[in-house]
Amino acid sequence: MSEKATIRLLPLGAQFTVPQDSALRESLGSFGIEFPCGGEGWCGSCKVRVLEGVLPVTPEDRSTLTEEEIGAGWRLACRAHATGPLTFQAAQWQTPILADFQPMHPSAQLGLGIAIDVGTTTIVAQLLDLRSGEVIGLRSALNPQSAYGADIMSRVAFALHDSRLTTIIRQFIGTMVADLATGRVSELRDVVLVGNTVMHHLFAGLNVEPLSHVPFHPSDLSEQIFAPSDLEWPLLPSTRVRFLRCLGSFVGSDILAGILATGIAETKHLTALIDLGTNGEIVLGNRRRILCASTAAGPAFEGACIRMGMRAATGAISQVFVRNRALECHVIGDTEPRGICGSGLVDAVSAGLELGAILSNGRLQNGDNREYLLRPPVAITQADIRELQLAKAALAAGLRILVNLTGATVGEVEHVYLAGAFGNYVRIASACRIGLLEIPGAKIIPAGNTALRGAKMALLAPGIDSQVSVTHVSLESYPSFQDTFVDCLTFPYT
DSSP states (O other): OOOEEEEEEETTTEEEEEETTOBSHHHHHTTTOOOTTSSOSOSOTTEEEEEESOOOOOHHHHHHSOHHHHHTTEEEGGGOBOOSOEEEEOOOOOOOOOOOOOOOOOOSOOSEEEEEEEOSSEEEEEEEETTTOOEEEEEEEEOGGGGGOSSHHHHHHHHTTOOHHHHHHHHHHHHHHHHHTTTOGGGEEEEEEEEOHHHHHHHHTOOOGGGGSTTOOOSOOSOEEEOHHHHTOSSOTTOEEEEOOOOBTTBOHHHHHHHHHHTGGGOSSOEEEEEESSSEEEEEEOSSOEEEEEETTHHHHTTTTSTTBOOSSTTEEEEEEEETTEEEEEETTSSOOOEEOHHHHHHHHHHHHHHTSBOTTSOBSSTTOOEEEEETTEEEEHHHHHHHHHHHHHHHHHHHHHHHHTTOOGGGOOEEEEEHHHHHHSOHHHHHHTTSOOSOGGGEEEEEOHHHHHHHHHHHSTTGGGGOOOEEOOGGGSTHHHHHHHHTSSOOOO
16 A cells, blocks of 8 residues: 655645655646646746645746745646645635526426536536525535646646546546435436536537647537446436536637527627637627627636736735725735636736827837836736726627627627636726726626526426537638737727
8 A cells, every 4th residue: 555645735724645756737626726838847836835745846846947946945736746744825716616506497397507607717506406496505615727737728738648637527527416316316306517619518528639730620519428337427327417518719608608598599689798818709799690709808807928917816806996096906705816807807917008108009008117006016018908908898899890790780789698717706897997898887787607507497398509500710711800808908088
């Protein structure tokens, strides 16, 4: 029997054991420590400080960390091995995980069902009484695949040479399902999963290679149906497991579920659904016609590509206000700031524009300064502002193109639903101020977890998802997209 090493994480207060000399990456990932570069050791985002025990300095530590950091005990968690008992100082991630408790219409079915939103960052599962539509159980957790990359493209790159991500996600969700159904497995009839195209492919074991390069044509967009034995889940053979169909290259079944949840396919008014997660997805339409598209907008809104960017977790600046011509910052967890998340970034640029510190072309007003200090030590750089410009321009241009394809004008869009965590927490006034949303704020509605709500609707009314017809639009194929994109780069003057 191999020896075990005890690992303690502070300030979480968590403790676990691992085999001696084993890599810590997978274990630490389950506690929210992310590895944006997929564990390659070059981004430095996963550093932890050794308080007790010894972690040898690796070549990656020396190339990524400063000598002062190494001397103070900092190491890259992705390269660490448990050589003995260890106590780490780890940042405590408190990720806002959106569930959904809106009342659902009852169905004629008997038994139980489980709806699951398989997000890139988080996974949420709800157990429902199919007859009443009542939620009777909830489980949520960080996606364990985060140990192999925080964003979908990092995971695609990993999956090209390793099939482990399929096994990991199946086993993890299988445990969540078994936990929810404890003592009532015989009553479980149906499990419905939704997620983006990469999550769909990885769960189903489909080839992700086509998603790694232009033109990003998926292997298979169709609904994937499994028997529990296919997934090695401890359920009755009669239980059906379905991962709903995707709509396009990077428009997944989570967006299909969002269309169901917001009722776009039933309204006569032109309505939009925007989901800004690890990618940016846009839906526009009504009961006559629905268009969808994806844009390379998400990473900046989740803090990726930003020098001090991070997820919405403890230590992140999540809101920035202007009071008496000065900045005030709200930090998640009411602690010292250590970074900025997407909603804070949008606020910060909006505030900078209001104060004249940032010009409409995105330049810092004082050209000698290469950063804009928010609350020490957190600042945004000229490059960070540029990343936000690129992201917001991609989304705004995408919505303009879809509106033009319907033959309407932006002013004719009746409602815009913002889905997901970012849409739930971003300040609408700031999003409009920077030109991210070119729609009057009164028409914009934070919609919560529409993916989970739509998955429950598909669970309670089987076949409802197949009745929705959606046309996928490849924005890059339209000659006017580049000109529109460039036009959307600047920030509004007023």
